[in-house]
Amino acid sequence: MEKAEAQIPITIIRPKKLFSLRDITEVWKYKELLFFFTWRDLKVRYKQTFIGVAWAIFQPLITMVVFTVFFGGLAKIPSDGIPYPIFVFTGLLFWQFFSTALSDTSNCLIANQAIITKVYFPRLILPLSSVMTKLVDFLIATLILVLMMLYYGFIPRVESLIVIPIVLIISFMSSVGLGLVLAAINVKYRDVRYALPFFIQMLLFVTPVIYPASIAGKYSWMLSLNPMTGAIQSARASLLETAPVNWELVGISFMACLILMFIGVYVFKKVERYFADIV
Numbered sequence: 001m002e003k004a005e006a007q008i009p010i011t012i013i014r015p016k017k018l019f020s021l022r023d024i025t026e027v028w029k030y031k032e033l034l035f036f037f038t039w040r041d042l043k044v045r046y047k048q049t050f051i052g053v054a055w056a057i058f059q060p061l062i063t064m065v066v067f068t069v070f071f072g073g074l075a076k077i078p079s080d081g082i083p084y085p086i087f088v089f090t091g092l093l094f095w096q097f098f099s100t101a102l103s104d105t106s107n108c109l110i111a112n113q114a115i116i117t118k119v120y121f122p123r124l125i126l127p128l129s130s131v132m133t134k135l136v137d138f139l140i141a142t143l144i145l146v147l148m149m150l151y152y153g154f155i156p157r158v159e160s161l162i163v164i165p166i167v168l169i170i171s172f173m174s175s176v177g178l179g180l181v182l183a184a185i186n187v188k189y190r191d192v193r194y195a196l197p198f199f200i201q202m203l204l205f206v207t208p209v210i211y212p213a214s215i216a217g218k219y220s221w222m223l224s225l226n227p228m229t230g231a232i233q234s235a236r237a238s239l240l241e242t243a244p245v246n247w248e249l250v251g252i253s254f255m256a257c258l259i260l261m262f263i264g265v266y267v268f269k270k271v272e273r274y275f276a277d278i279v
Contacts, residue, residue, distance in 0.1 A: 026122045033121055037129035041104075042136060056137035057144055060096050064089040071210045080212045080242040086148045090239060091209035091232045093138065093145055094167065098175050098228055099200045101134040105179025106196055109187050123272055124265075127179050131172060138168075149239065160238040163245050166254070167238075170231045173257040180264030184271040208232055212242070224249055227257040 027034070046055070064085060071077045072084030079087035108126040109116065116123070149155070186192035204210075207228045213220050223229045230246075230253025237245045 027124055027128070030122055030125055034125045034129055034132070037125060038132045038136075041129060041133040045133070056140040060089065060092045060141050061144055063092055063096075067092070067210055077211050078215060080214070080236070080240075082154075082240050082242060083152055086145075086152050086154070086240065087212075087236070087242075088210055089145060089148060090236050091207075093141055094171050094232050094235055095204065095207060095209045095228065096141075097134055097138040098171050098231075099204070100137070101131040101172075101175035102179050102182070103196060103200065104130040104134065105175060106182035106186055107193055108179075109183050110190075110193075124268070127176060127183055127268075131175050131179070134175075135172070145239075154240055156239050156241065160241070160245065163234050163238045163250065166250060167231045167235045170227055170250075170253050170257050173261045174227045174231075177257060177261035177264035180261075180268040184268045187271065224252055225256065227253040227260065229253065230256075 067088045068085045072079065072088065077084070105127040108130045109123070112126055115121075116126075182192050182196065203226075206223065207226055208215075208223060209232060213223050213229060213233055216223055230249045234245055234250050234253075236242045
């Protein structure tokens with residue numbers, strides 16, 4: 001008699017409806033793939049460019065010059081008594097990290113559709129790698145802020161710098177949370193990539209990037225609902241000492257972006273089972 005063929009174990013992968021602790025452990029298990037995607041995006045972005053990674057410095061620097069001329073020089077927008085160039089550059093540094101990360105995250109599933117339809121891996125890795133790519137750009141552009149602070153004579157206290165990692169976490173979670181929602185919607189409705197630039201542009205004017213939050217007066221509480229308001233104000237208070245750090249505002253912003261991230265993960269995981277079919 002022929003020997004019975006050895007049975008090969010079959011692993012069945014079923015999509016989960018909601019976010020669970022297993023998703024976090026799975027992302028950690030595939031951490032090398034996360035770093036690979038991040039490195040791949042960096043290489044693709046700067047490959048065959050004339051000035052390479054200097055684009056990470058060039059973009060916020062030129063934007064700062066334009067804003068300084070038109071808003072600081074012509075419109076005479078106040079800047080809490082500090083030079084307008086460093087005032088607006090501090091806001092732009094965190095704003096551009098958030099806005100560019102949000103833009104890339106919302107399109108990450110469409111850009112990687114060939115991989116999604118062929119290979120299994122935690123889909124959360126794609127939006128996380130998009131944000132991590134922008135984090136590298138943020139760190140490069142920070143060198144300009146350091147030089148500007150030395151030029152204008154701003155030397156922050158060591159104890160004040162403790163708020164900067166918190167601000168960066170708020171910016172990170174805000175871009176991931178909102179980006180997950182837009183990425184999930186963009187898979188089914190491709191209008192998102194056309195509407196998103198307009199949405200980001202409008203969001204800029206309800207975030208105290210080119211003006212101090214105090215200019216809103218009695219409506220400043222509305223700005224505090226925007227997580228990036230607390231992030232930018234706290235960064236300025238810490239680095240430029242425009243005012244004492246408002247820890248209550250930091251707490252509100254942190255809770256707001258935490259809720260936003262939970263909503264983003266929930267929507268993303270709920271739609272994840274259909275990604276390969278409709279992407």
